[in-house]
Amino acid sequence: MPRMNMVQAINSAMDIMLDRDPNVICIGQDIGYFGGVFRCTDGLQRKYGEHRVIDAPIAEGGIIGSAIGMGVNGLRPVAEIQFADYIYPGCDQIISELARLRYRTAGDFFAPVTIRTPCGGGIRGGQTHSQSPEGIFTHLCGVKVVMPSNPYDAKGLLIAAIEDDDPVIFFEPKRIYNGPFDGDPDKPAVPWNTHPHSEVPAEYYTLPIGRAEIVRPGEDVTVLCYGTMVHVCQAAADFAEVDAEIIDLRTLSPLDVTTIRQSVEKTGRCVAVHEATRFSGYGAELAATVQEECFYSLEAPILRVTGWDTPYPHAFEWDYFPGKRRVAKALEQVLEMS
Amino acid sequence: MTRTPRLHIPHPPARPGADPDFSYVTRVPAGSVPRPDPHTRLRDLPNELIYDIVRVLDDEGTAVGPWDPGLDPDELQFGLRHMLETRAFDDHMLRMHRQGKISFYMKSRGEEAVAVAAAMALKPSDMLFPSYRVQGLQIARGRSLVDLMNQCLSNSRDMCKGRQMPIMYHWKRGNIFSISGNLTTQYPQAVGWAMAAAIKGEDDIAAAWIGEGSSAEADFHHAMTFASVYRAPVILNIVNNQYAISTFQGTAGGEHRPFAARGPGYGIPGIRVDGNDFPAVYAVTQWAAERARSGTGPTLIELVTYRVDAHSTSDDPSRYRPKNEADAWPYGDPVERLKTHLIRFGQWSETRHAALVEELKAQVERDWAEACSYGTMTAPPFLDKNELFEDVYADMPPHLIAQKKQMRALEED
Ligand SMILES: Cc1ncc(C[n+]2csc(CCOP(=O)(O)OP(=O)(O)O)c2C)c(N)n1
Numbered sequence A: 001m002p003r004m005n006m007v008q009a010i011n012s013a014m015d016i017m018l019d020r021d022p023n024v025i026c027i028g029q030d031i032g033y034f035g036g037v038f039r040c041t042d043g044l045q046r047k048y049g050e051h052r053v054i055d056a057p058i059a060e061g062g063i064i065g066s067a068i069g070m071g072v073n074g075l076r077p078v079a080e081i082q083f084a085d086y087i088y089p090g091c092d093q094i095i096s097e098l099a100r101l102r103y104r105t106a107g108d109f110f111a112p113v114t115i116r117t118p119c120g121g122g123i124r125g126g127q128t129h130s131q132s133p134e135g136i137f138t139h140l141c142g143v144k145v146v147m148p149s150n151p152y153d154a155k156g157l158l159i160a161a162i163e164d165d166d167p168v169i170f171f172e173p174k175r176i177y178n179g180p181f182d183g184d185p186d187k188p189a190v191p192w193n194t195h196p197h198s199e200v201p202a203e204y205y206t207l208p209i210g211r212a213e214i215v216r217p218g219e220d221v222t223v224l225c226y227g228t229m230v231h232v233c234q235a236a237a238d239f240a241e242v243d244a245e246i247i248d249l250r251t252l253s254p255l256d257v258t259t260i261r262q263s264v265e266k267t268g269r270c271v272a273v274h275e276a277t278r279f280s281g282y283g284a285e286l287a288a289t290v291q292e293e294c295f296y297s298l299e300a301p302i303l304r305v306t307g308w309d310t311p312y313p314h315a316f317e318w319d320y321f322p323g324k325r326r327v328a329k330a331l332e333q334v335l336e337m338s
Numbered sequence B: 001m002t003r004t005p006r007l008h009i010p011h012p013p014a015r016p017g018a019d020p021d022f023s024y025v026t027r028v029p030a031g032s033v034p035r036p037d038p039h040t041r042l043r044d045l046p047n048e049l050i051y052d053i054v055r056v057l058d059d060e061g062t063a064v065g066p067w068d069p070g071l072d073p074d075e076l077q078f079g080l081r082h083m084l085e086t087r088a089f090d091d092h093m094l095r096m097h098r099q100g101k102i103s104f105y106m107k108s109r110g111e112e113a114v115a116v117a118a119a120m121a122l123k124p125s126d127m128l129f130p131s132y133r134v135q136g137l138q139i140a141r142g143r144s145l146v147d148l149m150n151q152c153l154s155n156s157r158d159m160c161k162g163r164q165m166p167i168m169y170h171w172k173r174g175n176i177f178s179i180s181g182n183l184t185t186q187y188p189q190a191v192g193w194a195m196a197a198a199i200k201g202e203d204d205i206a207a208a209w210i211g212e213g214s215s216a217e218a219d220f221h222h223a224m225t226f227a228s229v230y231r232a233p234v235i236l237n238i239v240n241n242q243y244a245i246s247t248f249q250g251t252a253g254g255e256h257r258p259f260a261a262r263g264p265g266y267g268i269p270g271i272r273v274d275g276n277d278f279p280a281v282y283a284v285t286q287w288a289a290e291r292a293r294s295g296t297g298p299t300l301i302e303l304v305t306y307r308v309d310a311h312s313t314s315d316d317p318s319r320y321r322p323k324n325e326a327d328a329w330p331y332g333d334p335v336e337r338l339k340t341h342l343i344r345f346g347q348w349s350e351t352r353h354a355a356l357v358e359e360l361k362a363q364v365e366r367d368w369a370e371a372c373s374y375g376t377m378t379a380p381p382f383l384d385k386n387e388l389f390e391d392v393y394a395d396m397p398p399h400l401i402a403q404k405k406q407m408r409a410l411e412e413d
Helices: A006-020 A044-048 A060-072 A088-098 A134-138 A151-163 A229-240 A257-267 A282-297 A324-336 B073-098 B112-121 B135-140 B145-153 B186-200 B218-229 B259-266 B278-293 B334-344 B350-373 B385-389 B398-412
Strands: A024-028 A053-055 A076-080 A114-119 A144-146 A168-173 A213-216 A221-225 A244-248 A251-253 A270-277 A303-307 B127-129 B206-211 B234-240 B270-274 B299-304
Touching (some): A006 A024, A006 A044, A024 A060, A044 A053, A060 A088, A114 A151, A134 A168, A134 A251, A134 A282, A151 A168, A221 A257, A229 A270, A244 A257, A257 A282, A270 A282, A270 A324, A303 A324, A324 B398, B073 B145, B073 B278, B073 B334, B073 B350, B112 B206, B112 B234, B145 B350, B186 B206, B186 B218, B186 B234, B218 B234, B234 B278, B259 B270, B278 B334, B334 B350
Parallel strands (some): A076 A114, A114 A168, A144 A168, A270 A303, B127 B206, B206 B234, B234 B299, B270 B299
Antiparallel strands (some): A144 A251
């Protein structure tokens, strides 16, 4: 089976869908001739033409608004927002329109738009190239939110997103485009090709949206995480020598509550981890869900490990980033409590 | 035969491997565009302001025509020095990025006149809302390079306290607003600043800069509408350097009409100027400032120039445009053109020029050494880590106090 990094897997998903379905188009800034600033659409315009892989003006509201119009007119647009930090000019179109179109027209109109956007920190990008705004979008009713943590999932989930009749916001953790990252910036970069999930079928396959994966079974504590933090949490469990069950949520909305419930009922403890800021963040939703679903199994309070409640700084990136030690500390804490 | 619509995709004039082709760039002789009185009503302004290009320096380096601002030799030398200083600073910082000393950089080579001449034509109390590619504004307003370097290093004297990527400067005392990573946000903000000046009855004006690519953002429309409705004392500059990142100006909507032509649609005069012609940029800015300051209203200026270097240190332009395109740019290099002009009038010489280049190079190196003495990304003195939690709010709320404690406790472990 071919080995792919995350960029190649994402590229392959779009390649396959452009090939299979003449209604699929891609639109975004610098995605056409250039192939995207992270190279996710490399070669696709050459292969499928300028009418299907379209360079857009710098106007996120225009990209998303026009993608909605295309979707209403029978296409399946895959829109790229160059950085998640730049999605905000498109927010009215996402929040007021894309998310609610099906509902307000009683199902007569809908727009099967996929919005791909790189997110997350760890690249010294400061406050405008490092954000994790997923919690803003999981708060919406009517869009699905996905964030893969490895090449295999990225491809299968992106194809599923493109085929989905509902809008999907597909977050791509840019720090792990080229290799898994366990949160230690001093270690040499590791490429994907030694990771089992870099084995990616060349052909079409899908993974179901709304299904989490247990990436490491364990008995003592359930760790809920996604994106880059999946790798950080594994390193943290090793570091703390804790028998943690690590769940990669993969889809944030709709949430796979069953997998979470089964795990927490077994372990009796839970830590939720994300890079995004804490207050009103996605971890709050996880904590609320876990206590509602598993209250009588819980042996300790649910802890959250998150980015601090400040904008993402350029200096002190590694004090800001919720790395291995911060997660390990929470794992130890939650095991001590009861 | 029936016809159906076909999606139009704008194509740049030349791709890698092809010969550069700037035949689309309007060429008019220097001095040919009339200079109307700045208080002329929009409907009485000549179309040449938009469809031609205001130029002052001719091919021989003589200043000609009604837009010649008649600057003194020492003003021109001041402009040349600050363009060269900007260039020396840019070159040094790119080298420092290559050596891993800073995390990111963006150069303004070829676009120095756009910033330096404009800063000189405005009053120091006028408020500037820059993009990331007009560092010459800071330099022409007398900012020390050490301050700019400190920011790029996120060191102990960084005016942003480590919170922004390199080049996202601000200068409260120098009346230069904070640079945002989010394109075009400064445009309506500049209009609001100008509206406030008008509300308060003050005669300071605002000026803002964006690239032509950024003019596609909705904030451009907001700025134009508000500036027009309230006749805000503001100058709105579009620096058309032909490229956004990989996409050429046609992708931003510049294929059929100059960007300057967007002004009249909003009720705002537009002027197109040769951005590599120092006196022309000065003169057009002065004209727009006169309109703004006297209450006549806002102006949209399109500065036609060329981005000589990569978009940023993360970019590789050889992937999307011919390698030697810069050499074919019909309007030359702003530094060379001002230099030729000064030499022609006996106010400058090759020897003085070479000496100045050397002097600035040495100065930049001295400044860099000084900046590094205030800390680098890897060497102390570092910023205080607790600063991470400051300035989120005016007063730190309890949850941030708690998080700050938590971070400290982690360090002590
Ligand atoms: C809202 C937003 N969208 C996208 C970007 C990414 N981006 C940064 S610079 C740039 C190109 C801007 O081109 P232009 O306005 O022409 O200015 P130039 O770089 O040529 O000076 C893009 C797309 C951004 N910074 N902000």
